[in-house]
Amino acid sequence: MRTRTATDEAILTLALPVADALDMEIVRIRVKSGKTQIVQIMAEKSDGTMNVEDCAKLSRGLSDVLEETDPIRGEYTLEVSSPGIDRPLTMPAHFERWEGFRAKLELDRMVEGQKRFSGQLAGFENNSVLMDLPKEDETALIPFDWIADAKLVLTEELIKADLAARGAPSGSDEASGDTP
Incomplete structure (x- = not known):
């Protein structure tokens, strides 16, 4: 379920060593068609977190590998993100x-x-x-x-567990969506 197509699988093969070196796990890969294709990669660190800086590190590492091997025909945009709270379950x-x-x-x-x-x-x-x-x-x-x-x-319950994992108290303003 991490991949659906042969192209997704080829990108996963290239992405796994890059992610492993950064202590990250690839959660899902999807290549979306369109005028410019979009390569969507969801990943997380081994502790289940993934912030913007982590996404940028993985993106830079993957960009180099993808440019070198060129597994995608034509132009594409690389999007690296965390799986989010209501995350896909792929393994x-x-x-x-x-x-x-x-x-x-x-x-x-x-x-x-x-x-x-x-x-x-x-x-x-x-x-x-x-x-x-x-x-x-x-x-x-x-x-x-x-x-x-x-x-x-x-x-x-999932929101509370996510907040607890990030160290935020479940009764905080962040939990209720109220921010100053």
């Missing part, structure tokens, strides 16, 4: 790390008449995402390989 470790939080999954196939599921993450086991779904007594096991897209749902 098994993400489902473990965010256990207990709400997520939305979209599958590549129909299961019990639907492709989209929303519920509370309950971990990852035997190459399956565990998810507690509303109105279901048992935890659902969703094969990781069936997931086309997954992301956290923005909730009050």
Whole structure:
């Protein structure tokens, strides 16, 4: 899920050593078509943070590699960002790390008449995402390989956890959106 196309995969192969050298993880890569293509790279440091300076460091390192190897035809714009609070979940470790939080999954196939599921993450086991779904007594096991897209749902609990990880008290003005 980190990539969708062969071009995304080629860029991931080039980006991984650059990110590793900076103690960062590539979360997702997407190349968006248009008059000028956009290469979107989401990354985070090993501690889960990613500030503007970190994005700039990764961008500079990737720019050099991408110019040298030229994996993209034509002009493009490179965008490096953090995954954000309601981040995509693209690797098994993400489902473990965010256990207990709400997520939305979209599958590549129909299961019990639907492709989209929303519920509370309950971990990852035997190459399956565990998810507690509303109105279901048992935890659902969703094969990781069936997931086309997954992301956290923005909730009050997620905002509080994000603020705590950044060292901001959950009752601060920042938490309520009130800034001086």
